[in-house]
Amino acid sequence: MEDHIAQHGAAKPRLGWRDLGNISFGFFGIQIGFALQNANMSRVFQSLGSNVDDLAALWVAAPLTGLLVQPVIGHLSDRTWLGRFGRRRPYFLAGAILAALALAAMPLSHVLIGAALLLWLLDASLNISMEPFRAFVGDMLGRDQHTAGYAVQTAFIGVGAVVGSLFPSVLDWAGVSNVAPAGEIPATVRYSFWAGGAALLASVLWTVLSTREYSPAQMAAFGEAHDAPAPDAALARRNPAAALIWLAAGGLLALLVAHYALAKELYLLAALLGAYGLAYAAAILMARAGRPNMLSSVVGDFSGMPPLMKRLALVQFFSWSALFVMWIYSTPIVAQYAFGASDPASPAYQQAANWVGRLFSIYNGVAAIAALALLPWLSARIGKARTHALSLCCGAAGFASYLVIRSPEALQLAEIGIGICWASILAMPYAILASSLPQSKLGVSMGLFNVFVVVPQLLVATVMRSVMEAFFPGQPVYTMGFAAATLLIAAGAMLTVRTES
Structure with a gap:
């Protein structure tokens, strides 16, 4: 890598597809962890005695953890340098080890509070690994490769999510028991969590061992020094x-x-x-008082966000409101409306839960393909902002179709639009943002950007239950109508974002 620097002067060297893959391969395992969490935690909670009206409250630990963890990890990783071990990679590895332990312990839960606490630990650990990966792409690539870098990252996210979502269904097909007595977690879920933890740790280790970060001196040569910024005078x-x-x-x-x-x-x-x-x-x-510290730095960066980041933050807010609705309510919706089952202990409900894993694998598989083929092609012709707005509309159509489709097989068509939307949410805002931020604050800025991923999830987790109880008791399908509406609002907000391409 040093030879490239000598040849190219102050420009970061362009990396080939293999190097782009090594940079983001760890996200494959991280997303397996998220997929297992997203597709199965409602099932775990209900298997341990929760009812559908309490699911949002139990899920609240996950977004709250991300809200607190990501800006802190971003701030710390901006200021870390551990020699050959690097800046971001120590956080990749620490988070992966903790997440693997949480995945190993989750299926052993026998009480609801234990599963909720392990969800908190799992989400905290996944966020410790995930946040520096966002900044890592910006660290390693020049601005002209940001779109390609985040597209490859999104492809690994999609493939990892497919694998994580399909684990229980594959085990069920292989003959592993997919039902369990009341108060216990099915064997398909237990083995899936254990295999997912091993895959997560192995994939993050691949990135840690196959990449070498640019040193502070090299970043300075690129004009992207990592010196800690001065206290925020504003x-x-x-x-x-x-x-x-x-x-x-x-x-x-x-x-x-x-x-x-x-x-x-x-x-x-x-x-x-x-x-x-x-x-x-x-x-x-x-x-x-002139005492620079993490609190003043993080708050100063949050309150002083540049205009482009503020506009993208509004888009993220409405986009992730829809996604969190999907992750919380997909299992009870599909079980109730497509399989006619409301009892979590019934075979039909467990079959529906496996079907949700299949649906999630479809939208993630579509996302992996769209990230590499559709979105780069489309953004080159109509620009990143319009591409993202159009993709959000595809997602809105997918969610709205849940209001009328009652066939499990037909629901697979809805996942095509959702998959295109998901690919764009994971790639386009970050590609736009990374090209407009100072390198010295890339980690903390990505962490603060996550606030607008987390806050809508907190609102959904805390407000949606009251809305459903007041207006649609026992009819969770209407949450999908809410999701479609918020994506349309996000698409409109995206059209106010101005970028160079």
């Missing part, structure tokens, strides 16, 4: 009293929850608003 000029707005919003929400007897999970959202208000005030005071 943050120091702000008034700490503005934090009262966030505190007041949190307090008002808490009062509304108490007065109208809303879902108690909304207290969590109120607490987050108040906590950000306190963090905002503390960060301003620290910046004024």
Whole structure:
């Protein structure tokens, strides 16, 4: 790699497909972990005694963990250099080891609270590995290869998700028991989690061992030094009293929850608003005192996002609202409407859960193909922004079809639109963002961008239950209509984003 630098001067060398694959291969295993989580955790929770109305509350640990972990890991990885071990790779490996342990322990849960705590550990660990991978593409590639780099990453995400989603169905086909007594997890799920943990660790090790990161001196030669940025002067000029707005919003929400007897999970959202208000005030005071630290740096970067990042953040907010609806409610929806089953202990329900794994594998398989073939071709002709808007509309059509399709086989057609949408969500916003951010803040910026992935998930997890109980009790299929609407809003917001291509 050093020879390339000598030949190309200050430009990062263009990498071939093999190197692009090595950079992102670890995401194959990470996505196996996410796929097993997304396709099976509702099934695990219901097998251990949860009812459908409580699923969103149990899922809330996952997005909350990402909200806290990703900006911190991004900030730390921007400032890490461990010699030959590198900057991002230590976090890849640490997260993979913890996630593999969580996947090994999850199927051994016999009580609901234990499974919920392990979901928290699993999601935290997956986020520790995942966040630096986003920045890793920007570290290793020149701007002219960002789209290709994130497309390859998305392809590995799609393939990994197909493998993770199909594990239980393949084991069922092989004769492993797919049913279990009440209060126990089926053997297909247990073995899937164990195999997934091994695959996750092996794939991350491949990236760690097959890649070598650019040193700080090399990054400086590229004009992309990783020196820690100076304290945010703009943050120091702000008034700490503005934090009262966030505190007041949190307090008002808490009062509304108490007065109208809303879902108690909304207290969590109120607490987050108040906590950000306190963090905002503390960060301003620290910046004024000239004491640079992680809190003031992260808050300063969040409050001072460039306009392009703000517009993309709005798109992410509405896009991920739809995705979280799908992950929470797909299993009970397919079981109830396509298989006529509501009892998690029944064979028909477990068959429906396996079918959801198949549906998830289809949209992820479509995403892998679209990322490498359709999206680059389309973005070269109509631009990244229009490509993403069109892809979001494809996803909206897929979700809306759940309102009318009742055949398990026909639901597979809906996954084509969802797969195109998923590929674009994973590739286009990051390709646009990576080309517009300073390298010294790439990790923390990617972590902060994840806030707009996490906050809509928290809202869905805390608000959707109240909405469903008030307007559509016992009819979870209408959550798919909500998902379709939010994707259309995201598509409209994407058309306001201006990029060079």
